[in-house]
Amino acid sequence: MTEHTVKAFDEDITRLRGLIAEMGGLAEVAVQNAMDALVKGDDALAQQIIKGDKKIDALESEVDKLAVRVIALRAPMADDLREVIAALKIAGVVERIGDYSKAIAKASREIADRRHFEPLTLLPAMGELAAEMVHDVLTAYGARDPVLAREVIAADRKVDNFYNSIFRNLVSHMVENPSTISTAAQLLFVARNIERIGDHATNVAEMVHYAATGTYPADDDS
Amino acid sequence: MEQDRTYPVAALVLAAITAVGMAIAGAPLWLALAVLLVWAGSLWLAVASPPPSLESATNGSFNRDDMGQFIEHAGTPLLVTENRRISIANRSARNLLGAHILGQDIRVAFRHPEAVALLERDTSGQATVQGLVRRRDIWILNYQRLGEELGVIELLNQTAEADISRAHTDFVANASHELRTPLSSIIGYVETLREDGGKAPPETRAKFLDTVLGEARRLKNLVDDLMSLSRVEAEKHDLPQEHLPLRELVESAARDAAGPERQDRLDLNCEGDIEIRGDARQIEQLIRNLVDNALKYGAPEEKVVVTLHRLPEGDAELTVTDRGEGIAPEHLPHLTRRFYRTDPGRSRASGGTGLGLAIVKHIVERHRGRLDIASKLGQGTTIAVRIPTVAKTAEEVS
Numbered sequence: 001m002t003e004h005t006v007k008a009f010d011e012d013i014t015r016l017r018g019l020i021a022e023m024g025g026l027a028e029v030a031v032q033n034a035m036d037a038l039v040k041g042d043d044a045l046a047q048q049i050i051k052g053d054k055k056i057d058a059l060e061s062e063v064d065k066l067a068v069r070v071i072a073l074r075a076p077m078a079d080d081l082r083e084v085i086a087a088l089k090i091a092g093v094v095e096r097i098g099d100y101s102k103a104i105a106k107a108s109r110e111i112a113d114r115r116h117f118e119p120l121t122l123l124p125a126m127g128e129l130a131a132e133m134v135h136d137v138l139t140a141y142g143a144r145d146p147v148l149a150r151e152v153i154a155a156d157r158k159v160d161n162f163y164n165s166i167f168r169n170l171v172s173h174m175v176e177n178p179s180t181i182s183t184a185a186q187l188l189f190v191a192r193n194i195e196r197i198g199d200h201a202t203n204v205a206e207m208v209h210y211a212a213t214g215t216y217p218a219d220d221d222s
Numbered sequence: 223m224e225q226d227r228t229y230p231v232a233a234l235v236l237a238a239i240t241a242v243g244m245a246i247a248g249a250p251l252w253l254a255l256a257v258l259l260v261w262a263g264s265l266w267l268a269v270a271s272p273p274p275s276l277e278s279a280t281n282g283s284f285n286r287d288d289m290g291q292f293i294e295h296a297g298t299p300l301l302v303t304e305n306r307r308i309s310i311a312n313r314s315a316r317n318l319l320g321a322h323i324l325g326q327d328i329r330v331a332f333r334h335p336e337a338v339a340l341l342e343r344d345t346s347g348q349a350t351v352q353g354l355v356r357r358r359d360i361w362i363l364n365y366q367r368l369g370e371e372l373g374v375i376e377l378l379n380q381t382a383e384a385d386i387s388r389a390h391t392d393f394v395a396n397a398s399h400e401l402r403t404p405l406s407s408i409i410g411y412v413e414t415l416r417e418d419g420g421k422a423p424p425e426t427r428a429k430f431l432d433t434v435l436g437e438a439r440r441l442k443n444l445v446d447d448l449m450s451l452s453r454v455e456a457e458k459h460d461l462p463q464e465h466l467p468l469r470e471l472v473e474s475a476a477r478d479a480a481g482p483e484r485q486d487r488l489d490l491n492c493e494g495d496i497e498i499r500g501d502a503r504q505i506e507q508l509i510r511n512l513v514d515n516a517l518k519y520g521a522p523e524e525k526v527v528v529t530l531h532r533l534p535e536g537d538a539e540l541t542v543t544d545r546g547e548g549i550a551p552e553h554l555p556h557l558t559r560r561f562y563r564t565d566p567g568r569s570r571a572s573g574g575t576g577l578g579l580a581i582v583k584h585i586v587e588r589h590r591g592r593l594d595i596a597s598k599l600g601q602g603t604t605i606a607v608r609i610p611t612v613a614k615t616a617e618e619v620s
Contacts, residue, residue: 014307014325014326014327015327017326017327017329017330018306018326018327018328018329018330019329021327021329021330021333022329022333022335022338024333025329025332025333025334025335025337025338026335028333028334028353029334029335032353128357131357132357135353135357138333139320142320142322142323142326142330142331142333143320143322144322145322
């Protein structure tokens with residue numbers, strides 16, 4: 001980006017991007033830790049994720065305040081405005097990703113008898129894919145890279161496929177072992193949450209694309 | 223020092239004129255001389271050496287651009303931060319994190335919470351960050367503050383070390399697992415025989431003893447393989463010097479591997495007069511492993527073709543081809559890994575140790591050769607080994 005005549009505006013934008021990156025870093029680690037906590041049954045780690053979500057929320061409100069102030073004081077135009085609007089929306093979505101990680105961490109405490117669950121071997125692979133999407137989309141945001149953003153959008157299909165197969169798997173598991181229905185239902189929610197994380201990473205990717213090019217990726221297809 | 227001192231000529235002249243003027247005006251000569259002396263003396267004391275010239279000062283020190291160039295070609299990623307923004311990133315850092323990080327907030331480049339916490343502090347320090355660029359990579363972030371605004375970040379890649387230590391633990395875990403399996407069944411069967419106190423019918427006892435013997439042999443094979451693997455690996459770097467006539471070696475080792483009952487399944491097709499520099503025992507083991515694998519995993523009625531010929535480039539090429547179900551493409555890159563099995567149950571049932579191809583790979587590497595595995599599902603597998611001949615290496619030396 002070229003430098004602005006008003007240097008303070010540059011500083012605000014840089015700070016805004018820094019805050020989003022920091023939020024993203026926290027959310028990324030939260031997703032990974034949530035999957036770890038789920039697989040290993042690590043309640044302490046789950047507790048740590050639940051606590052850590054507060055920090056993401058605090059950062060989101062900081063982004064909101066800064067973005068509103070920038071719009072009010074500097075009246076940005078064109079790509080600057082897109083940048084600020086995208087930051088505002090991305091902050092909201094990243095906060096949701098943090099919430100889903102928290103939900104997974106909460107569910108992991110409810111799961112008993114991990115060893116006999118076949119879907120527990122599929123979930124980490126799915127979680128890894130979703131975490132990778134979050135990682136890539138944040139890198140795309142930092143680099144303002146619309147190509148990488150489109151790759152993230154394409155990867156969401158894989159996560160959806162995973163979700164469908166885990167769903168079927170869990171439903172048949174419930175039919176065969178009614179005693180484990182409560183655990184299986186928890187896992188179903190976890191799978192759903194991971195799937196939502198993938199969707200939200202896609203949303204961020206769309207906004208990154210929008211901030212970088214001014215169009216939404218879907219526009220390119222039509 | 224004399225040259226460094228500038229003489230205040232004008233002031234001295236003024237002092238002299240004043241003294242002369244005083245003398246002319248009628249003041250006593252001693253008074254005029256005293257005034258001149260005090261004046262000149264005070265001038266001499268007041269004019270100290272001049273301040274160092276500006277030019278010589280800038281010659282020796284760096285400015286920011288120089289600093290950027292100074293670290294540009296360093297192999298480790300280095301970044302300079304100014305007021306929590308990245309102002310300089312050398313080439314390795316740009317390759318690693320992307321060129322966009324220049325001028326950005328530090329958090330855009332390092333968003334991992336540990337890194338953010340480190341860079342927010344006012345002190346220097348270190349942090350270990352997992353997944354900086356790719357997932358599972360591990361970097362140590364070394365942050366050094368220089369004064370109020372400036373900071374230097376050095377990145378050290380720890381991924382390889384973590385990989386090596388993981389590979390080591392994996393190997394030990396795998397090896398102990400493999401050693402334990404036959405031992406467990408030996409112990410199980412021997413305990414049954416002992417507790418039974420000779421009441422079991424003789425045919426059952428014979429069957430148990432056979433199993434014990436079989437498992438004990440498997441254990442011995444495994445230990446043998448582990449030993450030869452470590453021996454080959456230890457000698458990896460010294461090229462063997464013995465001259466070996468390859469044809470005789472291939473034919474005898476292949477027959478040896480087939481044993482009397484599988485002799486008719488061998489189809490040997492070897493050219494003579496090829497000499498390589500090698501270690502006879504290792505080459506023999508290589509051939510035995512390959513032929514044994516082909517006989518074991520190929521279809522039981524089909525022949526195993528062993529060919530040996532000289533390539534136009536001067537290498538000797540040995541191929542072992544079987545007709546069988548082949549190997550799925552996703553397994554091919556991992557075949558030479560220790561204890562890797564495409565079908566664990568079947569391989570164990572046929573007495574495999576999971577080390578055969580790992581040993582082959584190491585032997586080929588020690589002989590500066592090449593190992594190619596080509597396989598089609600449903601058709602079979604061809605393993606080709608190329609080793610430089612004596613004639614070729616002599617040519618290269620001369």
